[in-house]
Amino acid sequence: MAASDSPWSARQTSVSAAPGLGKSLGMTSMIIPYEDGPLVVRGDFELRTPDGARIDPGRGTVALCRCGKSAIKPFCDGTHRLVGFRAGTGRDTPAPRVESSPGRESSAA
Numbered sequence: 001m002a003a004s005d006s007p008w009s010a011r012q013t014s015v016s017a018a019p020g021l022g023k024s025l026g027m028t029s030m031i032i033p034y035e036d037g038p039l040v041v042r043g044d045f046e047l048r049t050p051d052g053a054r055i056d057p058g059r060g061t062v063a064l065c066r067c068g069k070s071a072i073k074p075f076c077d078g079t080h081r082l083v084g085f086r087a088g089t090g091r092d093t094p095a096p097r098v099e100s101s102p103g104r105e106s107s108a109a
């Protein structure tokens with residue numbers, strides 16, 4: 001795939017449309033769901049396997065696959081376009097709420 005065909009490089013421009021936004025909000029990282037595409041992560045972050053091993057992102061901003069079809073998971077390789085993956089850019093449904101009981105910590109997944 002040519003660099004100009006990459007959904008990643010084309011959409012990275014959109015991420016840069018608001019430079020410094022995360023820092024102005026006091027955040028150290030931002031995760032941005034792209035329409036019909038990956039989750040773009042930028043800022044200070046670490047990628048780790050479930051057992052804690054560090055995954056080298058190779059760059060400061062990464063696109064994480066959310067279609068499940070990438071050959072280089074957890075990173076996006078652009079396959080989402082080939083498989084017709086569809087997803088919105090924001091929350092389509094309300095956040096799950098977990099009722100907490102007195103004396104018991106709640107956790108939402």
Ligand code: FES
Nearest residue numbers: 065066067076080
């Ligand atoms: S989101 Fe891009 S390959 Fe899965």
